[in-house]
Amino acid sequence: MNTPDFREIAHSGGRVTLSKTRNDQGQIGLNLRFEHARPNPASIVALYAIQPGIPVGTCRSYGIGVAEFPPLPNAFVTILSSDSESRFGRFCDACNHYWRDGGAFVDSQLFCPYCAARGQIHEFLTQAQRNYLQHYASCVSEALQADVGVSVVIDLDAIADTIHNETERPRFYYAEESQQNRFTCRACDSFNDVIGNVAYCSCCGSRNDNDLVRARVNSIRADLERGVDPATCLRSLVSVFDSAAKHLIDELVRRIPLRPRVRASLVNRTYHQLSATVEATKKAFDIDLLDALNEEQQRLCVRMFLRRHVHEHKGGIVDNEYIEKSGDASVKLRQALVEDRASLLQLSEVVVRMVANLVRGFHDIFPPDAAAIARRRRGKPPQAQ
Ligand SMILES: [Zn+2]
Ligand SMILES: [Zn+2]
Known part of the structure; x- marks a missing residue:
């Protein structure tokens, strides 16, 4: 896809439904359902967050039915969606720069394309994605305070339909922005979209x-x-x-x-x-x-x-x-x-x-991440879903 520089890329949409559950022993839980029916490409990643929407970990097991202990006892699972080109925006706090990539393995570390800082997915969130997590956290609270069977919905489809009107955007809506050099890493075939030209691959750390x-x-x-x-x-x-x-x-x-x-x-x-x-x-x-x-x-x-x-x-x-x-x-x-x-x-x-x-x-x-290259070469999808 030929995307002009610095163009807004809309959110991929989707609906998150949160509802309180109570089991036979009277224990309270939270049911999470994610649906996506829009005709554009989309990927998701599940992140752990704590109130009031602070990201604390990347969830490796969402959607694959494997039990996993959250990084903190009070952490809950959130769903972060890609943009409508199935790319994720990232932000590096070490060098204050933004980029997009095609998704990452949930259990590996990303590289900042500009300064090579390493971190997990939840450590490279943009401010807009953090705002969304705060809204998500407030919806979690709302669902837990509501009666069993009452759903709280985050309808990103409805918002994605109104993105052309700035005034209708809620604070938690996040879009991404195309950068200047969209390249596929020769070592691992990952997509990167960076400002300027020279960069590390976000997935494996190879230089371009x-x-x-x-x-x-x-x-x-x-x-x-x-x-x-x-x-x-x-x-x-x-x-x-x-x-x-x-x-x-x-x-x-x-x-x-x-x-x-x-x-x-x-x-x-x-x-x-x-x-x-x-x-x-x-x-x-x-x-x-x-x-x-x-x-x-x-x-x-x-x-x-x-x-x-x-x-x-x-x-x-x-x-x-x-x-x-x-x-x-x-x-x-x-x-x-x-x-x-x-x-x-x-x-x-x-x-x-x-x-x-x-x-x-x-x-x-400074060697690239050989394990990430090998996994991408085996054709495994970058996100866990
Ligand atoms: Zn950086
Ligand atoms: Zn690479």
């Missing part, structure tokens, strides 16, 4: 940098094919590397305690000074950007990054600095550099490889 870089490099290759100035394509390729390296190295620096001198060698710099970047990442993180590149590819890479510098800052005219640093004997001082398509195509492959090396090293340090 490789896919973004491949897409950008393919677009530059297409530019080259349709006759865009090769020097412009060279600048674009180096820029793709620079921004991918910055995202990954900034994240490593943020998450790994480093001695000040090592930290200073990595932050607030441009990563297209290739030799210095290669040395710094090797020293700080034992990540070899040039891993699996043969000598010819390494030489090409260093030379092309230096040529970019000449195009960017020297008007494309060869100077002594370029000749000294590159050892390029094929050009003369004051010569205007001309880029060829074959070298750019080779460089494009090398850029993809170097970013892949950085991502692989990153995940050696």
